[in-house]
Every structure is written in structure tokens, then in C-alpha cells.
Amino acid sequence: MSVVQSIRSAAAAAIKALYEQTIPAKDIAINTTKPEFEGEYTVLVFPFTKFSRLKPEETADQLGKYLVAHNPDLVTGYNVIKGFLNLQIAEQYWAQYLQQHFNNRNIGKKPSNGKKVMVEYSSPNTNKPLHLGHLRNNFLGYSIAEILKANGYEVIKANLVNDRGIHICKSMLAWQLFAHGDTPESTGIKGDHLVGDYYVKFETILKEQTEPIIARALENDFKDFQGTDLERIEKLVTLFHKPEIKADEEKLAKLNDEIKELSRKQTEIMQQAQIMLQQWEAGNHEVRHLWSTMNSWVYKGFDETYKRLGIDFDKMYYESETYLLGKDLVEEGLAKGVLFKKPDNSIWIDLTADGLDEKLLLRGNGTSVYMTQDLGTARLKYDDYQMEQSIYVVADEQNYHFKVLQLILKKLQEPCADGIFHLSYGMVELPHGRMKSREGTVVDADDLIDETIGAAAEQTANSGKLKDMAEDDLQQLYKMLGIGAMKFFLLRVDPKKRMVFDPKESIDLHGFTSVFVQYAHARIKSILREVAPDADKLEGYCHKGSLLPLEKELILLNEQYESVLEEALKEMSPSVIANYVFQLAQQFNSFYAEKVEGKYTYSVQDAETPEKQKLRTQIVMLTARTIAKSMKLLGIDVPERM
Template sequence: MSVVPAIKNAAAAAVQALYQQAFTAADIAVNTTKPEFEGEYTIVVFPFTKFSRQSAEATGQTLGQYLLENHPELIAGFNVVKGFLNLQIHHQYWTQYLHTAFANKTPGQKPANGRKVMIEYSSPNTNKPLHLGHLRNNFLGYSVAEIYKANGFEVIKANLVNDRGIHICKSMLAWQLFAHGDTPESTGIKGDHLVGDYYVKFETILREQAEPIISRVLEGDFHDFEDAEKERVQKLFAALQKPEVHNDKEKSAKITDEIKELSRNKTEIMQQAKIMLQQWEAGNPEVRALWQTMNGWVYEGFDATYKRLGIDFDKMYYESNTYLLGKDLVEEGLRKGVLFRKEDNSVWIDLTADGLDEKLLLRGDGTSVYMTQDLGTARLKYDDYQMEQSIYVVADEQNYHFKVLKLILEKLGEPCAEGIYHLSYGMVELPHGRMKSREGTVVDADDMVDEMVNTAATHTEELGKVKGFSDEELRELHNTIGLGAMKFFLLKVDPKKKMIFNPEESIDLHGFTGPFIQYSHARIRSIMREFSEEELADLESYTYAGELLPMEKELIMLCEQFDGILEDAQKEMSPSVIANYAFLLAQTFNSFYAKKEQGKYIYSVRDAETADRKKLRLQIASLTANTIRQGMKLLGINVPERM
């Protein structure tokens, strides 16, 4: 049992014995002791004073004395500061933990708990390659899945590919109009990049066709529109003329954007794309054949990128296979009276009583919207796996969407509704600003990886620490450092926060970065290589019997906290918890290894004061390296043996 649970259990038993009060371990608050006080862990005493009928200080003294007398194998001493009981943990607890943990080469892996969770991430569109925003999504989803696994959950990594819809038809139509039969093979362009080029081409033509319509509307000319659309545009134009709107930049921009979107829908090329979507849903053989061909190009491109990123999935879902299931749910909702149909034949749900608004579920022409597909997929995923939790890793722009999805499923009485959780994360930008797919200003994931690997190569060459590496070893090292830098930088920030990704900053060997931790691990491994296999084998049965020096104890304590860190990371669904811990552990070992007094290294391993201390420090170094490696592995990051 880890030290914190052991303290909580002992304290709960003590409260029961001293005050005849049934406290559970979960009721006991235990924190690490503040650096200015003696001790390692602190119990908050205030909750017990109403039973003890004593001051917080007196209650702490009584409780501390009881723990010291009844748990001498755990508690070596205590002190009380106001309402806080600071405990000194017996050094033999730490050395026994070190002996046990040293033999475990994969710390942090907990036994199966019988609970099942699905984590859906990536969810790319087949009209463009993966980009920088996808990188944070993929790294976050993969890492959260690995953290859940380490905590004993059965995890299904799922990917829902958005392979149909108007955005896919845009790329298809542009290729049909302008490609002249180009293929990845004939152009030498990676398939997902080639298709993405035609999506940008479509949007370029669309903007050109929309601009005169937008200009006419803003001048009060509405002849491009008819009936309900014309009435809607006239109302928007009238709203723009109101002083309270005209003088409010935010309101004015919002209405103008809506006018622009309505104008885009009236362009010739958008009308063609809508016809293609209707043909696709009707099963037109030529449209379906083109769709399969172009999606095939994209899938090959995606697979290559996923492999390079170290990202994998257990289950692939495709929107083209699920949107009809959503239509079935819509029909059920109509029969139950949960949904309603408007005059134009579109289907909606009224959520105004829940503080939201009306939500479209099926267009008047019978085509699906994203919500339709997500309803069907939610049911399908639950039918496939009956998991207790279904986690969607999607950017915070979709907060409203997932709130509505869960609410609709609840109103439809779907059993999958209870377990739905939206792991919302902030958007990632580059120092020069936000990227836009429509304008072709996104940074492709492949290009970003190339940049990171090249930057890693430049830095390692400048440092001159790669002598003796073969060309193949250097390529692997640069890839490990470049990818590690990018993953760590994108994961070290709490998922809820927006962030700016700075490639140059991410690869600094001396900052809060992945390469710093990778270098620390390589440094420890180089220390271990100074010893023979026989010397290292002797450590398996060794338990240190002496007193621990401060930083020896500090490193053992940090390693022992890994289990609790894993639990926190899973509960918070935040790899940043692991990232911060791994950095602290690496930083602490570097301080341990480099600490000097009077020009002499205090914690030298090779030149330790005694043979026993040498074995102790070898165990500490090995456990630290293994814990760093496991922590980084949960982030999807490899750590090199040499660097």
C-alpha cells in the first residue's frame, strides 16, 4: 500500500479508537508537508476537534502520539503546527519501498478494475490532412487512454472518421472540376495533402463567387434570394442599420458573418456541392466511386501520419456508416413526441425549457446534420461495448454541441446518455496567430513533425554530444527528440486552456520541456552503464538498512508518489499532471546528482562513501529512470538510452 493510503487508514483507525467516531480513510485529508516544517506528510486535524473537545493543537498531539505508538513501522516522529499534524515517516518504510519498487521495471501499472471506457479522439475529416490542431487532439486522446489503462481500466481507443457530408463534397467537386485526373501517384503528393489542396481550391472559388452577392446585400439589394431566405437576409440587413448594432463591433460582426454564410450558400459552386451531397446520399454510382477513390487516398495519408506520430486505435467508425442510424433515432423521437417536424419538413427538438434553444436534427430535404450522425454513433458505440463511460476528445468550440447531444439522448431514453463525457480542450495556435482550413493557412501535421525533427537535429549537432552515433541512430534520436518535444509541449498545459505552440521553445534542453526530461533519463542510464551486470544484479536482493540523507529520501518519496499521480491524472483526464510530475522528478534527480559541498559531490554514485550507499544510490537512480520512462510513455513519448 502506498504511504498516503496507509496514513489515512491509520488515522481513521486512530480517530475511531480515540473518539469512537467512524471516520473512513476518504474522510482524512493528507497533504505533503510544507518545506519549512519537519516531516513528509501532514494530516489536517481541524475536523476532529468537535469530537475531541480539545484545541486543534492538543488534538494533533493526541493523534500523533497514538500513531507513533501504534504504527512504529510507519511513523518515526511528529510535530504539530496549529491545526496540522506533520508526520515523519520511518526511514525503513522508504528503504523497503525502494527494495520492492526497484524490482518492478514498469512502475505505476495497476491491476484490472473491471471497468470499461471508450475514448474517441482524432476524428479527422477526409477533405484535408491532419494539422496542428489535430496534433493536440491526438496526443491528448492517446495519453488519456494510456493513463486510464495504467489505472486498470479496459480502454477502447476509437476514431470516428468524418468521411461524408458537404465538406467532403467540396473537395470532390473541386477535384472533378480542376484536377484533370491528378492522383497522388501522378503528382507525387501525399494523398491527404492532394485532397486538401482541392478543398482550399473550392473555398477560393467560393469566396470569389460570394463576394458580389455579399456586396449587393450590404447595399440593400436582395434579388439573389427568394422567399424565406430573402426575408431572413432583409431582417439581418435591417438589424445592421440599427445604431445599437452598428456601433457594437461584436454584434455587427456576428450579423455580417451570418449574411456572408447565407450568401456563400447562394453561389453556383455551393449549389453544385449540395447537389453532389444529395447524389451521394441517393447512392449515385459515379459520385460514390469518386468518393471511395479520394477517401482511399486520404486514408493512406492518415495511416502514414498516425504511424509516424505513434498513434493507434482499437476501433474505427465512419460517419458514412452511422448517419442512417441517427435517422432511425430521429424517427423514434418523432414517434415518442420528443421531436417535432416543421412546415419545410425539417425535424427539430425544442430545448428552450432547458435553457438552450431549438436544435435542427434533419434538414427539410432529408439530409443529415452532425448531430444526427452523433446520435446514431453514440447508440452504436454503446451497443458494441456497453462501456460505462464514453469520452469524446473534442475542442471547446463544440462545448454546446456535446451538451445538446447528451441532453437529447437523455430525452430519448438512450442508456448511453449517462456515460457521455466531453473532454473539452482549448485550441492551439502558433505565435503568428490562428490557422484557418478554408483559407489554406493551417500547418499540416506532417510539416510540423518535419520541422521539429530538423530542429532537433540542429540542436544536437550544435551541442556536439552525438559522437559515436551511426547515421541510423542519429535519425532515430532526432525523431525521438523532435516528437518528444512537440508532444510534451502540447500536453504539459492543462487541456482546458488555450495555448500557443512555439517549436523553438519546445526543444530547449534546459527548460520545462520534453528534451530536458529525455536528457535526464539518458544521463541516469549513462551512470548505470558504468557498472557491471553483476553489480546491478546484486541490487535485486538488497535492502539498505541505514539512515537516508535528505535528497535520497526526497527522490524515493517522489517515485513513491507516482501511483497517486496516476490516479490524479485519470480523475482530471489531464496528461499535464504526468508531465509536471515527470519534469519535477527529472529536475530533482539533476539537483541530487549535481549537489556539491566544498567542491565535492555529496550524492555521488560511483564514489559513494560506502559500498552500501553505492547500492542504495544505484537503486534510486534505476527507480528514477524507470519512473521517468513510464511517465513519459503514458504521454506517448520515448526516452533514449543515449543522448
């Protein structure tokens, strides 16, 4: 039981005894005491005044006296600030906690709660390599999975590969038209990069073919359009030329985008891609063979990148294997009357009564849309695992999509519907702005990996501290520091917030970075090598004397790990862990560096007494273990030397 849980239980017992009221211990609000006040933990007393019928200060005083009198091993003193009861925790409590946990390899890990959760992350497209946006997704999904495991859940880490659809056909068609048989082997280009190059090539040709169509349309020449597209473009162009629209930048930009997208559909190359998609769905042998070949190049490239990043999965799903399940679901929904068919044979669902709009689920030509395959995948995942929750790690651009997905599944009465949770995160930008796949301005994950590892190597080499380390060990250290820098920087920000990734800032030894935390861990390991502690001899030791301020503060911060783990799960945010472990590293550095009259106050090697050396050895061992555990939840390793 953590100290907060102990305080809650004691406070609930006190309220029962003092006011004859039973309240759940979990409902008692407790925070760490603010630095300007004496004490370690603060109880919020205001809710109890309705039982006590006293002023908050009087209620706090009664509660404080009771806790001290009846829980001397836990609470030794208190003070009252308005409606806040600040408690001083017994020093022996901290010493006992330290004795019990300093060498606990499973610190903070909860027992199994019998619940199963799937975390789906990465979800790459097989038309381009992994890029910076994928990195935040991968790191976030992996870390959330680890946080869930540590909190007692059985976790399935899943990856749904977007291996079919019009975007895949774009790369295939461009390769067919312009590659002249190039392969990764013949060009020396990594497979996912080679395929991505042809996606950019397609978009370049598409842009060239689109521009004259737009120009003609804006001059009221609509010969490129027909049917419903003709009706739509005529309306858009009429609006475009209205003075009130010209004066509204936001409306004008939206119109421009609509006209552009409609014009893209009319190009020769886009129509060829659409034909290829229909051929793929019809099982055309030649198209399927090209698709299989190019995807195999991409998968090999993905695997290399995942391995470098330390990212793994328990289950792989492929849209090419799930979209037909989605079609089945759509047909079932149509038969039940939940869905409806339009004159062009496209199938829709009407969500206007739910405050949304009509949603296309199957095109008139029989081809599926993203929602179709997501419906099928949702059913398949549940059939495979019957998990209580299915977490989708997807950028906030898809917030509406997942709201609609869950609503459709509920209307179709699918058992997986209630467990769907969209872990939405903000997009990542670089200091120079947003990336665009179509324009080839994305920053490849492989390039960023190389850059951060290179920066770590340069910084470490400049320190001159590891000249005796073997070259293989050095290269492993550089990778640990570089990959850790990327992960920490992208996870330290609350997922809901958009962010800017700066590779140079991520590797700063003195900043809010993984390198700072890793260095603290390496420093502790250096201390322990010098003291050469025998853990067995320390197991039975429990310090009996008083604790100096930073000794107590460092133990207290370590003790909060379990509560931080629970908060990270509640918030679905690895940033909670990142902020905590950085604070722990800072606290250790203060502990390590404090001097009085030129002498280190908290020296482990030159401690004032053998008892103090044992105490501080336990403290730094616990700190190293908590740092390593915390960083592992972020997917980051910590070095023994730096």
C-alpha cells in the first residue's frame, strides 16, 4: 500500500470515528504539500465540513489530532492552512519503505486484473516510408501498452497496415509507368523509400495534369467534367467568383480545396489509378502480383525501421484481409434497414438525428472506403480477442472518423462498439513547418534516426569520458542515446497537444531530455561501482536515525512512482511518466551535488558513518531502479556508463 493509500485509509477511519460517516477512502483528495509549507502530504478538508458542521480550520485540526494519536507510525505531526491539512509523515515510515523496496525489481507493477486491452498503433501506408508523424504514433502506442501492462492489464499490441486503396495504387501506377523495372536491389534504395519516391512522382504528374483543368473551370470551361461532378463544379465556380467569397479568405481557401480535389478526379492519371483499384478489388492477376511485390519491398523496409526503434507488435492486421469483412457488415446493415442505398448504388448511413451527417460506407462501383475496412477490422479484432477495450492511436485529424465509427458499430449492435477508445494526439511539425507527403516534404524516420544518433555520438565523443570503451559498445551507446532522445522528446508533451520536434534540442545534456535522465542513471551506477554494495547485506538494514531533508525528499519522490503510474493510465499520457522521471533525475542531481563548506552533504562514498552509507546506498539503488523502470515504460533504455 502506498503512503497516499495509507493516508486515505487512516483519514476514512478518522471520519468514521469523529463524525459517524462512512466515505470511500478513494474519494479523499490528497496532494503533495506545497514546498512553502511544512509536511509531505495535504488532505483537502472542505468536503468533510458537511459532516463535522465546523469551520474548515476546525475540522482540519480535529482530523489532524486524530491521525497523530491513532497512527503514530504514519503521521507524526500536522499543520492547518485554511481548509488544508498538511501532514508530516513519520521518518521511520520512509526508512521502512526504503528497506522494503530499494532492491525490488517489480516496483510499482500491479498484479493481473484479468482485463484484456488491444492497443493499435503505427498503422502505416504501404505507399511511403515511416516519417516523423509515425514516430509519435509508434512511441505513444508502445508506451501506452507498457503502462497498461504495468497496471495489471493483458495487452495485445496490434498494427493495422493500410496495404490497399487508391493511395497504394498511386505508387503502383507510377512505378509501372516510370520505373523501368527498378527494384530495391537494382537501385540500392531501401524498399519503403523506393515505393515512396513513386508516390511523390505520381503526385507530381497529377499536379501537372490538374492545373490546366482548374484554370479551364475557373474560366467556365467545364468540358473535363460530367454527371454529378459537372453539377458540383459549376456551383463551386459560381461561388468562387462572388465578391463576398473573394473577401473571405477562409471560405475562399475551402472553395479552392474543393475545386482542386474535384479537378484531380478528372485527370487521366487519377482515372488510371481508379481503374487499377477496381482491377485490384476484382482480383486482376497482374495488378495483384505488382501489389504483392511492391508491398514486400515496403514490409522489409518497415521491419528494419521498427527494429532500430525497438518497436514491436503481437498481432498484424492488413486492410486487404479485412475490407471484405467490412463489406459484409455493410450488407448486413442494409438488410436490417440501418443503412440505405442511393440511386447510384452507393450505400450510406444517416446520422443526422445524432447531430452528424450522412456517411458513405460503400461506393456505387462496389469499392470500399476507409470506414468500410475499419468496420470489418473492428469486428475481426473483437472476434480474435474479446477484449474489454480497443485503443486506436490515431492523430486528431481523425477525431470525427472515430466518433462515426463507434456510432455506426453501436447502431449495427456490434459487441466491440462500447470498448472503442480513440487515443487522439496532435500532429508533429518541424521548426520549419508542416510536412506534406504529396509534395515529398516529409522527414523520413530513418533520416531522423541517423541524425539523432549522429548528434549523440558527437556529443559523447566531445566529452572525452569514454575513450577506453570498445567501439561496439560505443555504437550501442550512441544508438541508445539517440533513439532515447527522439522517444523522450516526442512523449514528454501531452498527446493532445500539437508539438514541434527539434532534433538538436532533443539531445541537449542539460535540457528536459532523455540524455539528462540517462546521465543521472549512469552517474548512480558509477557511485555504486565505487561503493561496491552487496545487496544481500543491505536487505535487512533499516535506518533508525533521522533523515536529512534531501534524503527524505528523494525517498518520497521514489515512493510516488506507483501513483504516477496510475495517473499516466488515467490520463492515457506517457508525458506523466516523462515529467516524473525528469523530476526524479533533477532531485538526484541536487542530492548528489549539494555542498556545505566545500564538502558534499550527501556523499555515498564518504558518508559520515557506516549507517549513513548504507542508507544512501539504498536511496541511490532505489532511484536507479525507479529511473530505469520509468524510462522502460517510455521504451527507453538507460546506460551503465556515459
